[in-house]
Amino acid sequence: MDAIRTENLTKKYNLGWGRGRLLALDRLNLRVREGEVYGLLGPNGSGKSTALKLILNLVWPTSGAAWIFDVPCDKVVSRLHVGFLPENPYFYRYLTGGETLEFYGRLCGMRGALLRRRVAELLEMVGLTAARDRRLSGYSKGMLQRIGLAQALVHDPRLLLLDEPTAGVDPIGSREIRDLILRLKAMGKTVILSSHLLAQVQDVCDRIGILNLGRLVLEGDVSQLLKDQQRLSITVQDLPEGARGAVESAVAAAGGTVVSVEHPETTLEDLFLKALRKDEGGARP
Amino acid sequence: MSGARQEWVGFSLRRVWAIAVNTLTESVRQKVYLVLILFALVLIASASFFSQFGFGDAGEQGALEQLKFVKDFCLGAISVFGMLIAIVGTAQLIPNELEQRTIYTILSKPVRRCEFLFGKYLGSALLVLVSLLVMSVMFGAALKFKGDNYLRVVRETVERAGENANLEEAARQTERIRAAVLDADLVKALLLAYVKLALLAAITLLVSTFSTSMVFNVAVALLIFFSGHLVGAAKERWAESGAARFLLALVPDLSVFNVADDVILGDAIPWGYVAKVMLYGAVYLAAVLAAAQFIFAEREL
Numbered sequence: 216m217d218a219i220r221t222e223n224l225t226k227k228y229n230l231g232w233g234r235g236r237l238l239a240l241d242r243l244n245l246r247v248r249e250g251e252v253y254g255l256l257g258p259n260g261s262g263k264s265t266a267l268k269l270i271l272n273l274v275w276p277t278s279g280a281a282w283i284f285d286v287p288c289d290k291v292v293s294r295l296h297v298g299f300l301p302e303n304p305y306f307y308r309y310l311t312g313g314e315t316l317e318f319y320g321r322l323c324g325m326r327g328a329l330l331r332r333r334v335a336e337l338l339e340m341v342g343l344t345a346a347r348d349r350r351l352s353g354y355s356k357g358m359l360q361r362i363g364l365a366q367a368l369v370h371d372p373r374l375l376l377l378d379e380p381t382a383g384v385d386p387i388g389s390r391e392i393r394d395l396i397l398r399l400k401a402m403g404k405t406v407i408l409s410s411h412l413l414a415q416v417q418d419v420c421d422r423i424g425i426l427n428l429g430r431l432v433l434e435g436d437v438s439q440l441l442k443d444q445q446r447l448s449i450t451v452q453d454l455p456e457g458a459r460g461a462v463e464s465a466v467a468a469a470g471g472t473v474v475s476v477e478h479p480e481t482t483l484e485d486l487f488l489k490a491l492r493k494d495e496g497g498a499r500p
Numbered sequence: 501m502s503g504a505r506q507e508w509v510g511f512s513l514r515r516v517w518a519i520a521v522n523t524l525t526e527s528v529r530q531k532v533y534l535v536l537i538l539f540a541l542v543l544i545a546s547a548s549f550f551s552q553f554g555f556g557d558a559g560e561q562g563a564l565e566q567l568k569f570v571k572d573f574c575l576g577a578i579s580v581f582g583m584l585i586a587i588v589g590t591a592q593l594i595p596n597e598l599e600q601r602t603i604y605t606i607l608s609k610p611v612r613r614c615e616f617l618f619g620k621y622l623g624s625a626l627l628v629l630v631s632l633l634v635m636s637v638m639f640g641a642a643l644k645f646k647g648d649n650y651l652r653v654v655r656e657t658v659e660r661a662g663e664n665a666n667l668e669e670a671a672r673q674t675e676r677i678r679a680a681v682l683d684a685d686l687v688k689a690l691l692l693a694y695v696k697l698a699l700l701a702a703i704t705l706l707v708s709t710f711s712t713s714m715v716f717n718v719a720v721a722l723l724i725f726f727s728g729h730l731v732g733a734a735k736e737r738w739a740e741s742g743a744a745r746f747l748l749a750l751v752p753d754l755s756v757f758n759v760a761d762d763v764i765l766g767d768a769i770p771w772g773y774v775a776k777v778m779l780y781g782a783v784y785l786a787a788v789l790a791a792a793q794f795i796f797a798e799r800e801l
């Protein structure tokens with residue numbers, strides 16, 4: 216069974232008063248298998264959020280259709296096992312973090328001790344236990360993002376739709392979110408996330424689809440897409456300076472060509488994380 | 501969670517209630533609301549200080565007039581502040597949800613749009629109810645304070661007169677003052693005031709389902725509120741014209757809910773009338789909410 220299936224899903228937004236219509240999504244055919252992490256990539260305005268909103272029936276397709284676990288998405292019951300994190304989420308400013316999660320839990324039919332336990336668990340999971348009794352009007356952007364993630368998870372859904380889950384979150388936080396997504400995947404959940412931060416998507420997603428101007432221009436397994444079958448890179452440690460020539464000639468002797476010899480770079484993200492990890496005791500918000 | 505597949509999600513009052521409580525909590529924590537209700541309470545409490553304490557020149561009649569003044573003033577304040585709370589508290593509910601996109605997080609859960617809308621309405625109806633109850637308690641306190649004051653004046657007069665006191669007259673005065681304070685018809689006036697405000701909140705909600713401008717919503721709601729008070733008179737005036745009667749029938753006749761004047765003048769309000777007017781309000785309310793749901797269901801977010 217597919218977690219999500221769309222058939223020629225098309226959305227044209229009315230721009231109103233004779234300004235015509237904007238094609239935001241053009242005949243999207245998507246299949247997200249149960250248990251996989253699917254990344255929806257694309258530049259700004261390419262239709263990622265529109266696709267997610269169509270799947271959740273928040274906006275209505277101009278043509279085409281979508282199904283969640285084989286239930287047509289215009290049925291309320293299709294959203295029974297779905298958690299959604301909107302982009303730049305805002306919540307009720309006058310509620311505290313704890314109250315917010317309790318409210319969303321009630322909407323999903325939870326209550327009593329079970330609900331309270333679940334809320335405490337989620338706050339712990341997203342690292343907001345200390346901010347439990349603070350009102351959301353005083354939350355930072357990253358904290359709102361985390362409460363949004365907790366809100367999406369409140370009823371332990373089988374499918375998660377995350378619209379730019381790491382937007383506005385610091386590098387440690389975004390690594391935590393990445394780990395969380397991997398944990399969810401290990402639990403057998405299906406995750407579909409949108410992003411334009413390619414590096415982050417790379418190590419969580421099983422498959423990605425790239426949207427441009429509303430059209431799906433590329434789709435496939437991440438490992439397949441990123442593997443360069445012709446090349447092989449060898450990383451060597453503690454090689455004496457003089458021995459380099461010997462290695463290169465050995466490669467040449469075996470019939471290969473040395474394309475480049477360099478010191479591997481670490482990513483800026485790694486560097487940042489290492490620097491912060493050294494500065495131990497830095498309390499999380 | 502997985503396993504047995506649920507095929508249907510029914511209308512759930514529990515979800516409606518969760519949304520209503522959330523709406524109410526949001527509203528009462530807003531400064532606008534707190535300022536409004538505090539101002540109303542101060543105004544109502546002050547009613548008993550505006551008027552003089554003694555019987556004054558007009559004697560007992562003056563005291564009864566003063567009590568009438570307190571009732572008139574307080575019921576008026578309750579009506580005006582109730583109206584402000586009903587309109588301001590409701591006009592922003594849907595536009596805020598859309599603008600801040602909190603509605604996305606709600607409707608992406610297994611929540612029906614009608615549950616959302618009715619929950620929002622119930623929340624603002626509860627807000628009006630709570631406000632009205634708080635203001636009524638303050639009104640009752642102001643009235644009792646004033647009445648007790650006059651009862652004391654009666655007692656002191658008797659004590660001062662000593663042997664010559666007209667005990668029968670004093671007993672009659674006490675009785676009349678008590679009756680003026682503990683007027684059961686005040687409850688009817690407050691009840692109908694609530695039904696009127698609940699209807700006004702529903703109309704405001706209906707307006708806000710097709711407009712996102714807070715100013716527009718408040719203006720239209722105020723317009724309907726005031727024309728609703730004039731429509732009764734207009735109906736009498738244009739009783740012959742069919743078209744006019746049809747148009748006027750669309751505007752709720754809010755003047756039927758205003759029994760405060762009669763109560764103050766001491767005219768009895770039969771329960772039959774109260775029931776009839778409440779039924780009118782309930783039918784109108786249902787129609788307005790149905791129209792709001794009809795529009796909201798078709799609206800893209």
Ligand SMILES: Nc1ncnc2c1ncn2[C@@H]1O[C@H](COP(=O)(O)OP(=O)(O)OP(=O)(O)O)[C@@H](O)[C@H]1O
Pocket residue numbers: 228229230237238239257258259260261262263264265266302411
């Ligand atoms: N309600 C709307 N009315 C009109 N046009 C809209 C509306 N919502 C989105 N659009 C347009 O549809 C296109 C796709 O928007 P969408 O939000 O899906 O992009 P996105 O891929 O999520 O972009 P981003 O990375 O910036 O979040 C954009 O050109 C946008 O301007």
Ligand SMILES: [Mg+2]
Pocket residue numbers: 263264265302378
């Ligand atoms: Mg987007």
